[in-house]
Amino acid sequence: MSLTPIENGSVTSPRGFRAGAVHAGIRSDTPPDVLDVTILIADGEGTTGAAVFTKNRVTAAPVIVSREHIERAAPRAVVVNSGNANAAVGPQGIADARATAEMAANRLGLSADEVLVCSTGVIGVPMPMSVMRGGIEAVEPRADGGHDFAQAIITTDTRIKECAVTVQIGGRTVTVAGAAKGSGMIHPDMATMLAFLTTDAAVEQDCLRRVIGRAVDRSFNMISVDGDTSTNDTVIMIANGAAGNPAVSGGEDEAAIEEAITYVSLELARAIVRDGEGATTLIEINVSGARSDDDARLAARVISTSPLVKTAVFGNDPNWGRVMMALGRSGADVEESRVTLHFNDICVLRDGQAQPFPREEAVERMKRPDVRFDVALGLGDGAATAWTCDFSYEYVRINGEYTT
């Protein structure tokens, strides 16, 4: 089960996927070189798909429509626009998202239910449907269109986010790839984490759903830039079976495809955090020895959303007191006298007691582009890892100086 990363891979690295993107002008103020409407299509019948949508109770129209579609049919294509989130516009938003799927379905010779829709951009503004129609008609999906897809889905991201790997399954080399967008809830208008995963492996529907659920829980659900989740967050995976392997349904093959999907998901998730607004440092928080994995997840996530922990990292301050406080309020079971903390491999607290440590060296290690806190609870076998970025002046500038 060894993975081989593909240099410069994209969502069209797996066989039988095509993508294309155009500048349609969804926002009237974007320059003509900004791609804003894109389509990804899996060729051939017999695809399987799985999706995970935002748990936010305030949900954008495309999420509602895509959730309906994937319940009715295996997905064959995704149409994505940036520039407008199609959110908070009332019933018209639902009608527009349905119409978008239909336009794309007509263009591609599919049924509307086989098309999923994602939108990211300003909220509270009706989708310019004639512009959308023009965009969809102009898109020409190509086998080398993956990078254009990755480019068209970003908004305030400073970098595109792509990853692809190969893995052996059922005697075949299969490819798993992905693209994502999201650099924190920078502009409420520009929010949203979107991720699209493709594979040419054949994977049975139920198996794919299980694997995606677990992979998302370990990756996209364990990252935080500022603790807010958007109305449009979506992860979509399509498997088209073009690699010719016997369809994965469990056992070793499931473990192998899961390893590949988790790898790609983690790479994309960490790339989102690294691109968090104003981020200078990627922070990894490993919690072990918890009563349960759920407890470990809770602890890791609360520590990763603490503004005090995030500003301490920005200041290169090995400030373990803040980690202890966030741990204490996390809701996870904690016995102070059993907690041991390492900051970048330096022990700062053992069994609940502060330890003398080499302060200058500890500060030096906090200056690395990647910092790691290991939190050992000493209560059980539960473990989890979360990632976040530091809080900087730039974060406040980007989020404070933007004016609607």
Next chain:
Amino acid sequence: MSLTPIENGSVTSPRGFRAGAVHAGIRSDTPPDVLDVTILIADGEGTTGAAVFTKNRVTAAPVIVSREHIERAAPRAVVVNSGNANAAVGPQGIADARATAEMAANRLGLSADEVLVCSTGVIGVPMPMSVMRGGIEAVEPRADGGHDFAQAIITTDTRIKECAVTVQIGGRTVTVAGAAKGSGMIHPDMATMLAFLTTDAAVEQDCLRRVIGRAVDRSFNMISVDGDTSTNDTVIMIANGAAGNPAVSGGEDEAAIEEAITYVSLELARAIVRDGEGATTLIEINVSGARSDDDARLAARVISTSPLVKTAVFGNDPNWGRVMMALGRSGADVEESRVTLHFNDICVLRDGQAQPFPREEAVERMKRPDVRFDVALGLGDGAATAWTCDFSYEYVRINGEYTT
């Protein structure tokens, strides 16, 4: 039930309370004019008391000891030090907190159980007990010592926080007063919210406990500077009956004392938020029309801890999309099509649909020192209010540039 604020009131405004403070030198690096050990004492027998302690699972030694003491006896005195939190120092911390209570009890002619202990300051450093002893022996509680008490409990606060009011109960004029410290978890080393409430009313033990529970839930539990809670957070109330009223046990008298205690608690809580590190604006979030008060509390608190909401206020940005997203992820029951939002009395969203609004005027109103968001959910009668402050460059500077 009308309240009369007392100008320049303090915890010794109620009859039969004395306080004193000294510079003991708990931290070797503090200037000699910094008061760091203080005692508040209620004269006379028959006091009643109530306390609310941090829910953080990582709890400082003085919290553990004070919790034991108040279960055993009615509190007569409080000894507080700044400069050292007596936290994360293992079993020695417990022994030191007990010894502190005993020293103060000997000094004051009380039993140790009648003395509560609070500490705030650096964590992970053993308490300098000989310095503490010197401080306790030097304190001379006086009837006009309330302001010294308020001064001695602060750490990085830029202002002392005091409040006192009178109210008529049982034909007597009784006084309720309080002092607090806390300006956010500025230095993990300097964290902690402490509040001390005094009254010369006679209040039965059970009644006082009920009233304090409700008052704290509506005030100190509804404020957030950065979402973190400390290992030492404590609210303590002592009633000494010096006003000579028939002891309050319920009914109208309970309502009257609750109104006074809630007023003082809210004033102190808002003063803490206003003094939040780097704060330029006090933000009030009113949630109404929730399915329940608990749902309203949840929604108000999640909105008040959103970094995106807080940076938007810093940038004077009437960015209602961020409030909607925080609302949606809060866990409160929300039906988007019923939500109506007002920003400083300007309607920006009605029944889930964005409304055109006068943008310049909305931005102008965001520049006020107090801003208010009204969130109407349209689902029931639940209501709650939370307060927070904006996130500024100064917040990042204070929290990031501090180095342990």
